Amino acid sequence: MKAVVFERFGNPDEVLQVRDAPEPTPGKNQVRVRMRASPVNPSDLLVVRGQYGRLPSLPATPGFEGVGVIDALGGGLLKYLRGLRPGRRVAVLNGPGGNWQEKVVVSARHVVQLPDDVADEQGASFFVNPATALVMTRRVLAVPKGGWLLQTAAASALGRMIIRLGKFDGFRTINLVRRREQADELRALGADEVLSTQADDVVSKVKAFTGGEGVRYAVDAVGADTGLTAVRCMGSGGRLLVYGTLAGQPIPLDPRLLIAGQKRIEGFWLSDWVRQQGALTMLRLFRQIISLMRSGVLTTVVQAAFPLDQIREAVRLAEQPGRTGKVLLRC
Ligand SMILES: NC(=O)c1ccc[n+]([C@@H]2O[C@H](COP(=O)([O-])OP(=O)(O)OC[C@H]3O[C@@H](n4cnc5c(N)ncnc54)[C@H](OP(=O)(O)O)[C@@H]3O)[C@@H](O)[C@H]2O)c1
Numbered sequence: 001m002k003a004v005v006f007e008r009f010g011n012p013d014e015v016l017q018v019r020d021a022p023e024p025t026p027g028k029n030q031v032r033v034r035m036r037a038s039p040v041n042p043s044d045l046l047v048v049r050g051q052y053g054r055l056p057s058l059p060a061t062p063g064f065e066g067v068g069v070i071d072a073l074g075g076g077l078l079k080y081l082r083g084l085r086p087g088r089r090v091a092v093l094n095g096p097g098g099n100w101q102e103k104v105v106v107s108a109r110h111v112v113q114l115p116d117d118v119a120d121e122q123g124a125s126f127f128v129n130p131a132t133a134l135v136m137t138r139r140v141l142a143v144p145k146g147g148w149l150l151q152t153a154a155a156s157a158l159g160r161m162i163i164r165l166g167k168f169d170g171f172r173t174i175n176l177v178r179r180r181e182q183a184d185e186l187r188a189l190g191a192d193e194v195l196s197t198q199a200d201d202v203v204s205k206v207k208a209f210t211g212g213e214g215v216r217y218a219v220d221a222v223g224a225d226t227g228l229t230a231v232r233c234m235g236s237g238g239r240l241l242v243y244g245t246l247a248g249q250p251i252p253l254d255p256r257l258l259i260a261g262q263k264r265i266e267g268f269w270l271s272d273w274v275r276q277q278g279a280l281t282m283l284r285l286f287r288q289i290i291s292l293m294r295s296g297v298l299t300t301v302v303q304a305a306f307p308l309d310q311i312r313e314a315v316r317l318a319e320q321p322g323r324t325g326k327v328l329l330r331c
Contacts, residue, residue: 003101004311004329007059009050012315016048016062018308024105026074031084031108033092035331037124037305038066038099040318042244047097048315053269056097063099066092067114067123068331071103078108089114091126095271100308102331109279112286115294121302122293124328125157130289130298132270133161136241138169140268141217145170148210150233153221153246154194155182157300157326162219163191164297174206174215174233176226179322197226206233214261219243219268220251227251236261243268301325 003021006012026032044062046052070088073079084090090111098104114123143149149166153159154175166173167190175186180196187194193209195202207214214235220227221244228251230240242251242265258265274282292298303325306314311329318327 001102002308002331003061004063004308005059005061006048009048009055009058012045012048012319013312016311016315018311021101023103026072026105028074029076029078029108030074030105031070031079031090031111032072032074032103032105033068033090033111034071034103035066035068035092035099035101037068037120038063038329038331039125039128039300040314040327040329041065041125041128042246043128044097044100045315045319054271061098061101063101063329064094064097065125065127066094066099066104066331067120067126068092068104070111074105076108082108082111083113084108084111089116089120089123091123093127100311100329100331102308112290115290118290118293121328122299125300125326126289126293128270129158129161129300130293131274131285132243132268133158133165133298134285134288134292135270135273136219136243136268137162137165137171140241140266140273141219141239143169143171143217147171147217148174148215150174150176150206150215150218150230151221152176152197152219152226152230153244154186154191155179156221158221160186160189160301161298163189164299165292166190166192168292168295168297171217174209176202176229178226197229202229203232210235214238222246223251224249225252228253231257231263231265234261234263236263238263240265241268242266302328304328305330 006015093110172192174193175191183194218230218240220230224247305328
């Protein structure tokens with residue numbers, strides 16, 4: 001079977017290659033999935049570059065999530081408890097990575113059965129962005145109805161989910177983008193305000209939107225000066241979750257910005273959050289994601305799909321600015 005493999009950390013379009021690999025056999029409480037599709041997410045590419053929070057031993061295969069069909073079951077009772085059978089279509093949440101190959105073996109705990117009306121394109125991006133959007137806004141920040149949430153990288157797949165969640169849950173969003181031409185599209189999704197970090201005086205406009213107060217809730221995936229702008233937009237008691245490093249540079253922070261008004265900056269990593277949850281919380285979260293996918297809230301736009309053989313073209317497109325949607329690998 002074919003697998004995307006890297007033997008050293010580096011630029012994805014230089015180090016990733018497609019190889020023949022032996023078909024894996026499922027062990028106790030494991031299932032084997034014939035993969036159909038897996039997205040190229042920023043976190044996958046950070047792993048390949050050797051810049052992610054947790055790194056695999058090499059050689060390794062990237063791919064934290066994806067969709068496929070169960071084709072073999074290992075021993076143990078877990079598969080019965082979870083109703084898993086060959087032929088069932090599942091989302092595959094692969095904590096260590098490894099979904100960019102034709103067949104993958106994972107714990108029966110790490111697959112979620114998908115209803116027929118959730119298309120492969122959506123099932124492929126079932127967990128990483130939907131769960132992060134939901135957990136950050138509903139559980140960690142608990143943004144109240146009518147409250148203002150400011151976000152950076154607002155046109156990302158995850159940012160668009162937060163905009164739609166704002167409409168669904170009743171909180172208001174101020175959305176920062178680096179390209180002004182995305183504003184109309186984000187407003188059509190339900191964004192209350194859209195500002196360009198290149199062209200607008202963001203801090204004074206945010207103060208005006210919020211009656212001079214600044215925002216209580218913010219999430220930043222960019223860092224650098226954009227992250228600093230998010231800090232400057234916070235009002236008294238404000239909380240900023242930092243959850244991405246798209247600019248690849250630190251936030252140049254003057255601590256006095258936090259002291260006045262006792263503002264907080266906290267890190268959020270889905271993988272750490274998941275490790276702290278019990279099985280029931282996770283099952284409830286999976287159900288919520290399925291329901292919000294069906295209602296069009298936690299959906300992902302796909303720009304292009306590539307076969308595994310074209311992995312280098314796929315990662316090059318995934319890193320281009322100004323994409324209109326996710327890049328998918330067809331496995
Ligand atoms: N902490 C966690 O647990 C967690 C979980 C999920 C996702 N994330 C993070 O969430 C972020 C978004 O993920 P995604 O899959 O939604 O991304 P995506 O769909 O690939 O979109 C990336 C977006 O980032 C923007 N961008 C890239 N570099 C930028 C820069 N230097 N300054 C400003 N904007 C920039 C792009 O803007 P253009 O449209 O202008 O090109 C694009 O809209 C990533 O950082 C990812 O690592 C974190």
